[in-house]
Amino acid sequence: MQTVYLTHGPESFLPKPEPCVMAMGFFDGVHMAHQQVILEAKKIARKRKVKLAVMTFFPHPKEVLSCGKEKMNYLTPLEVKLNRFSKLGVDIVYVIKFDQFFAELSPKEFIDTYVTGLGVKHVVAGFDFTYGQKGKGNMKTMSTDGEGKFLVTVISKLDYRGQKISSTSIRNLLSNGKVNEIASYLGDYYETRGEVVSYYRSRIGKRFYADISTLPYYTLPSNGIYEIEMDMGDHIYQGSALVYANKIKLSLDGSFKHQEYQTIKLKWIRSFEIENAQLKQM
Ligand SMILES: Cc1cc2nc3c(=O)[nH]c(=O)nc-3n(C[C@H](O)[C@H](O)[C@H](O)COP(=O)(O)O)c2cc1C
Numbered sequence: 001m002q003t004v005y006l007t008h009g010p011e012s013f014l015p016k017p018e019p020c021v022m023a024m025g026f027f028d029g030v031h032m033a034h035q036q037v038i039l040e041a042k043k044i045a046r047k048r049k050v051k052l053a054v055m056t057f058f059p060h061p062k063e064v065l066s067c068g069k070e071k072m073n074y075l076t077p078l079e080v081k082l083n084r085f086s087k088l089g090v091d092i093v094y095v096i097k098f099d100q101f102f103a104e105l106s107p108k109e110f111i112d113t114y115v116t117g118l119g120v121k122h123v124v125a126g127f128d129f130t131y132g133q134k135g136k137g138n139m140k141t142m143s144t145d146g147e148g149k150f151l152v153t154v155i156s157k158l159d160y161r162g163q164k165i166s167s168t169s170i171r172n173l174l175s176n177g178k179v180n181e182i183a184s185y186l187g188d189y190y191e192t193r194g195e196v197v198s199y200y201r202s203r204i205g206k207r208f209y210a211d212i213s214t215l216p217y218y219t220l221p222s223n224g225i226y227e228i229e230m231d232m233g234d235h236i237y238q239g240s241a242l243v244y245a246n247k248i249k250l251s252l253d254g255s256f257k258h259q260e261y262q263t264i265k266l267k268w269i270r271s272f273e274i275e276n277a278q279l280k281q282m
């Protein structure tokens, strides 16, 4: 997969147009609805024998448009998001730096420069995708803005139990500690990555305790105790995680082999019911 980073400005250059079908959006978490958008684009790309492209942005528009006042709780760092795109069969990803200059592009300027200008033959996006200054462009205006130079497919709303599957709904489940419900939205358990900072073995019993740091651009579930699975590459451990004040303490079964600075993956399976007052005593 080729990744092309673009910054809008007077000095900016655009790569050679590449005929493609392009899925568009921020795609934080690459949840079930995001996958549906990308897989529909893939189907069309294979049929038309052109490349499958994704256009995404960084940082999150909300962070920029609020002038940094609104802090985003990301579900996936950009690198992990790119990895998911690659696994879905994406050929090219355009990552556009979302800054004030880019945000001020009119809808038509955006389409001319970054859609027609990149060689897009077909756009696929969800019913609520918006673009251009003040988010004035939408899926109803896109064909007109494109002057018939590309086709447009709109993906209708994908719901789960009457609620739109969205990155926001997953962020809300995390902030309520309802990690067990996330898999229905994400298609898998919520995952974070981090490193083992320190660990020790209990004197009695064969348990290990480890302090874990979390890599940037992940959001931890709210304070509580959770059933987790820790993937260390060569071994998967079952255990529980205490989350308190944005820190993680793990309690793990079995023999634990740790290598310095090794990245670990944590899958958040379910929460154990526990009162906040009890947590403060731990
Ligand atoms: C060129 C461009 C300019 C944008 N300017 C604004 C803006 O001024 N105000 C706004 O609320 N959103 C703006 N947006 C952000 C969109 O509303 C939207 O968040 C973004 O395209 C990602 O789409 P998604 O959230 O559906 O994934 C802009 C988007 C693009 C592509």
Ligand SMILES: Nc1ncnc2c1ncn2[C@@H]1O[C@H](COP(=O)(O)OP(=O)(O)OP(=O)(O)O)[C@@H](O)[C@H]1O
Pocket: 024, 025, 026, 027, 028, 033, 034, 037, 124, 125, 126, 127, 128, 129, 155, 156, 157, 158, 159, 164, 165, 166, 167, 168, 169
């Ligand atoms: N439930 C859904 N059904 C259909 N399309 C969707 C759905 N959720 C997102 N999309 C589409 O996926 C692309 C990426 O969307 P976006 O990143 O805004 O996701 P989101 O989950 O709505 O995020 P947020 O909750 O932060 O607004 C866009 O084209 C959007 O329209």
